[in-house]
Amino acid sequence: MSQTLCTRTLGTRDVYGDVLVRLGQQNPNIVVLDADLSCSTRTEKFAKAFPDRFFNLGIAEQDMISTAAGLAAFGKIPFVSTFAVFATGRAWDQIRQSICYSMQNVKIVATHAGITVGEDSATHQANEDIALMRSLPNMNIIVPADGIETEKALEYLVHDKNPVYVRLSRCKFPVILDSDYVFQKGKAVLLEEGSEATIIAIGIMVSRALRACEMLKKEGLSTRLLNMSTVKPIDQQAIVAAAEETGCIVTAEEHSVIGGLGSAVAEIISERCPVPLKRIGLNDCFGISGDAEKLLTYYGLTAEAIAQAVKDVVARKRKRN
Amino acid sequence: MPPLPESKILELKETARQLRIEVLRMLTRAGSGHTGGSLSIIEILVALYMVKLRHDPKNPRWPDRDRFVLSKGHGAPALYAILARLGYFDPAELMNLRRLGGMLQGHPFNLSTPGVEISTGSLGQGLSVANGMALAAKLDKSAVRVYVLMGDGETQEGQIWEAAMTAAHYKLDNLCGIIDANKLQIDGSLSEIMNIEPIARKWEAFGWQVFEVDGHDFQALLAAFDQCEQVKGKPSLIVAHTVKGKGVSFMEGKVQYHGVAPTEAELEKALIELTC
Numbered sequence: 001m002s003q004t005l006c007t008r009t010l011g012t013r014d015v016y017g018d019v020l021v022r023l024g025q026q027n028p029n030i031v032v033l034d035a036d037l038s039c040s041t042r043t044e045k046f047a048k049a050f051p052d053r054f055f056n057l058g059i060a061e062q063d064m065i066s067t068a069a070g071l072a073a074f075g076k077i078p079f080v081s082t083f084a085v086f087a088t089g090r091a092w093d094q095i096r097q098s099i100c101y102s103m104q105n106v107k108i109v110a111t112h113a114g115i116t117v118g119e120d121s122a123t124h125q126a127n128e129d130i131a132l133m134r135s136l137p138n139m140n141i142i143v144p145a146d147g148i149e150t151e152k153a154l155e156y157l158v159h160d161k162n163p164v165y166v167r168l169s170r171c172k173f174p175v176i177l178d179s180d181y182v183f184q185k186g187k188a189v190l191l192e193e194g195s196e197a198t199i200i201a202i203g204i205m206v207s208r209a210l211r212a213c214e215m216l217k218k219e220g221l222s223t224r225l226l227n228m229s230t231v232k233p234i235d236q237q238a239i240v241a242a243a244e245e246t247g248c249i250v251t252a253e254e255h256s257v258i259g260g261l262g263s264a265v266a267e268i269i270s271e272r273c274p275v276p277l278k279r280i281g282l283n284d285c286f287g288i289s290g291d292a293e294k295l296l297t298y299y300g301l302t303a304e305a306i307a308q309a310v311k312d313v314v315a316r317k318r319k320r321n
Numbered sequence: 322m323p324p325l326p327e328s329k330i331l332e333l334k335e336t337a338r339q340l341r342i343e344v345l346r347m348l349t350r351a352g353s354g355h356t357g358g359s360l361s362i363i364e365i366l367v368a369l370y371m372v373k374l375r376h377d378p379k380n381p382r383w384p385d386r387d388r389f390v391l392s393k394g395h396g397a398p399a400l401y402a403i404l405a406r407l408g409y410f411d412p413a414e415l416m417n418l419r420r421l422g423g424m425l426q427g428h429p430f431n432l433s434t435p436g437v438e439i440s441t442g443s444l445g446q447g448l449s450v451a452n453g454m455a456l457a458a459k460l461d462k463s464a465v466r467v468y469v470l471m472g473d474g475e476t477q478e479g480q481i482w483e484a485a486m487t488a489a490h491y492k493l494d495n496l497c498g499i500i501d502a503n504k505l506q507i508d509g510s511l512s513e514i515m516n517i518e519p520i521a522r523k524w525e526a527f528g529w530q531v532f533e534v535d536g537h538d539f540q541a542l543l544a545a546f547d548q549c550e551q552v553k554g555k556p557s558l559i560v561a562h563t564v565k566g567k568g569v570s571f572m573e574g575k576v577q578y579h580g581v582a583p584t585e586a587e588l589e590k591a592l593i594e595l596t597c
Contacts, residue, residue: 031456031457031460052460053460055456055491057483057487058483058486058487058490060480060483060486060487062445062446062449062479062480062483063449063452063480063483063484063486063487064449065449066446066447066449066450066453066480066484067449067450067452067453067456067484067487068453069439069446069449069450069453070390070439070449070450070451070452070453070454070455070456070457071453071454071456071457072453073388073431073438073439073450073453073454074388074453074454074457074458074461075384075457076457076460078453093443093446094446094449094480096443097440097441097442097443097446098439098440098446098449098450101430101440102431102432102439102440103431103432104439
């Protein structure tokens with residue numbers, strides 16, 4: 001079996017670096033902050049293009065987040081970048097008070113989320129970031145499924161005044177969306193229609209879920225696929241419809257099964273339409289060093305594992321009926 | 322600015338006396354809150370809001386206003402008292418401090434209270450926020466100045482020192498930090514709990530221009546604010562030496578009034594002192 005349906009790949013952080021320069025040309029109010037990782041987060045391109053509007057805060061993420069809040073309070077549109085683990089973990093209280101509680105228009109665009117950070121190991125792999133951000137009132141969370149969605153989401157977010165956390169990655173993602181894709185915050189993106197089960201996926205797991213759908217189709221199982229790129233505010237309607245119409249759900253995320261997409265879906269269906277559910281993700285563990293692709297396989301974040309999970313929930317559904 | 326005439330200073334002193342009474346009344350009514358650290362910052366706030374700041378209570382979002390950030394958010398009662406006095410909101414709100422449905426939250430909340438620039442309470446964040454405002458003002462080539470009031474205990478937070486580096490690195494001479502140096506924190510004196518001295522030398526070493534004044538002396542405070550405006554190429558800091566619980570003899574210098582509201586009996590006793 002081929003590793004990907006598509007041959008073209010794009011780094012979501014690479015797209016971010018390029019889009020930021022373009023947005024910076026269009027909007028003089030955009031400022032960018034980084035904490036000594038501008039080479040890795042790709043904000044260095046903006047720094048080169050607009051040195052006056054780029055602020056390197058050094059290795060001081062808490063200061064960076066609150067400084068961004070101050071810039072926003074003065075009417076600027078700050079994009080703040082560092083690795084996901086530092087942005088959300090190190091500076092959580094700053095995000096909570098200076099940004100979310102104060103309702104400041106700050107875009108936290110973090111890179112190097114999830115285990116695909118790879119060799120740098122558990123200290124640098126954020127598998128809890130969505131959980132941390134999801135618990136904050138007023139926070140929006142966007143997890144693009146590919147480079148196209150990264151670009152479209154960022155273009156959208158410039159005009160949105162809510163605090164937002166955008167989760168990007170170190171590794172390249174297969175391109176799965178068309179270039180005319182329109183990003184809509186809070187709307188699940190239907191990628192495959194299906195009647196017997198639903199896969200709800202985010203980030204790099206969306207392309208893997210697409211492959212799982214192909215595999216299941218060959219076995220005669222009609223599976224719906226939703227790209228839930230807006231994790232908050234989540235599209236409750238699409239989730240409840242999936243539960244009602246397909247009767248079972250698998251979630252797939254490169255994140256802990258605690259507090260992330262799987263938890264969000266479980267919370268909604270358990271209250272509104274309980275159906276068999278299987279959450280694919282990191283099972284309450286820290287990651288380890290290794291090649292990103294091998295780590296995804298090691299932790300069962302594969303198309304095969306998603307397909308197997310779909311078969312499991314379909315069996316549970318049939319047993320219930 | 323030349324020194325203010327004595328009549329003006331007397332007027333400021335009278336305002337400070339009245340605000341102390343307001344603060345004690347609202348805290349007693351609320352039944353909880355931070356008395357000591359509200360009373361220690363009264364003169365600083367009066368000097369800023371009644372003399373120094375360019376602001377318009379009728380237009381709290383006026384883009385060219387000077388910014389003030391109360392980083393030590395627990396001093397909220399004092400801030401609320403002066404904001405109400407100046408007309409940012411109905412003074413009747415003061416008696417609803419900390420009460421369900423009131424606009425005045427236990428710590429400053431920008432979305433509910435006109436005049437509050439940003440929410441504070443979790444210590445250590447306000448200087449960074451002020452830096453962001455000062456950076457934005459510089460980008461806009463604006464004459465806006467940014468003032469931020471920190472507690473001395475608050476400087477135990479690591480983020481303060483991150484922000485101290487940032488302000489100096491970006492040469493934020495449109496920023497003026499003030500430390501309410503009342504020398505006490507909840508668990509005891511700073512020297513016992515976590516010594517911050519030599520505080521002036523620390524800030525100087527971080528690249529700031531430092532002034533030390535009596536934080537209850539209007540002429541000294543105003544002279545220091547004027548001096549800060551003359552500093553170019555670096556941020557300035559005023560270490561305002563204050564007395565926790567200032568103005569009420571039995572509260573002055575007492576740790577136990579850090580986070581406790583006066584009882585009705587204590588209020589009565591305090592009002593006698595403040596009205597004589």
